[in-house]
Amino acid sequence: MAERHDAISVIVTKRDGGTLSDDQIDWVVDAYTRGVVADEQMSALTMAILQRGMSRSEIARWTAAMIASGERLDFTDLGVPTADKHSTGGVGDKITLPLAPLVAAYGVAVPQLSGRGLGHTGGTLDKLESIPGWRADVSNADMRQQLLDVGAVICAAGAQLAPADKKLYALRDVTGTVESIPMISASIMSKKIAEGTGALVLDVKVGTGAFMKNIDDARELARTMVALGTDAGVVTTALLTDMSTPLGRGIGNALEVTESVEVLAGGGPADVVELTVELARAMLEGAGVTGVDPSEALKDGRAMDKWRQMISAQGGDPDAPMPTAPHVEEVCADSDGFITRIDAMGAGLAAWRLGAGRARKDDVLDLSAGVFLHKTLGDEVRKGDVIMTLHAESEDKMPRGLAALSEACEGAGTVEIGSSPVDRRIILDRIGAEDASGTGR
Ligand code: URA
DSSP states (O other), X not given: OOOSSOHHHHHHHHHTTOOOOHHHHHHHHHHHHHTSSOHHHHHHHHHHHHHHOOOHHHHHHHHHHHHHTSOOOOOTTSSSOBEEEEEOOOTTOOTHHHHHHHHHTTTOBEEEEEOOOBTTBOOHHHHHTTSTTOOOOOOHHHHHHHHHHTSXXXXXXXXXXXXXXXXXXXXXXXXXXXXXXXXXXHHHHHHHHHTTOSEEEEEEEESTTSSBOSXXXXXXXXXXXXXXXXXXXXXXXXXXXXXXXXXXXXXXXXXXXXXXXHHHTTOSOHHHHHHHHHHHHHHHHHTTOOSOOTHHHHHSSHHHHHHHHHHHHTTOOTTSOOOOOSEEEEEEOSSSEEEEEEOHHHHHHHHIIIIISOSSTTOOOOTXXXXXXXXXXXXXXXXXXXXXXXXXXXXXXXHHHHHHHHHTTTTTOSEEEESSOOOOOSEEEEEOGGGOOSOXX
């Protein structure tokens, strides 16, 4: 069958600053998924998009074309509202783990399709795989049943969910074209809309450890995604949240599960609790549940009960001990003062090099590896106090972890000790549908 467009004319349209027609977008996304448009042609097109941008209507059409490349789940007949959260990725960001059972404790079902980590930010599925027996792969039928029985499921997206995005994201990853707000927006929202959630809260991270290093870019990304979700009938809001410092104390798969369980038991670090509660509130509001205080279900054990059911339903043992690293090395304060910086990128890279993250898709993780922060931003320290410990399977990983810490911030290092305390604001802004209009380029 003759193709109705050719890749070169689509590339040239965008290369020269033109607007792609709906038909060009539908064709190129579909033809790339079918293998008719070659990787090198799609690389040229994504580079042109990165440099020239896309209008809001091009982004919306691109998103719709990626959704149409696969299946679209539908939970409208479950009999309960549904809500989900997506984070653009950060260091120590384990929030999904306590959040999904917390929201389910209020009768809102959470169908959370998550991913694996690549690079310095971890993936939710990798974290949960620290729990002996836990399985990420759940069929659509089992997912539906678990939503009915438990109210929350965190699992891998099936191969049929936005396959165009799977292929395209892998290509962007190796061609220096990930950092395009239009393509990030379309990539995230195609998966979230296809997943069939009724409400969606986006946690758009800002800072050294995030995709978006400054608040203006983060706001543009948030507005674009909120508009896409709203136009697709998903009640969508975004929180812009700080990622200049890691979230919580544990960075690394098992360390993050342990910390999440502490939060579910009513404890845990204040920043993790605050963000979990605020995201839960936004998800519940999106799903029509208002006037509740989500911190209650952390304190009274309801969220913990849901967590235990959710883990058991996927074969995991919620009582099994977490893997622990045989080698631990301390990093100590070299002066008295207050911690004025713990750089998220430095800490994330250190955890990655210790074995907590992958450089290539098929790398095997050390689930016990990572960084644990004994002191955090604003804490007072005395010379010699332990600021953090590095955890790894083998001692020879330590030098690379330590080097990552000292290379951060252009050689100034991950940790800075100053003479006066600093405060941290976690939630920087909130973007609702009413804030999301704009042009998108
Ligand atoms: N996460 C995604 O799913 N897609 C992107 O393009 C970037 C981050």
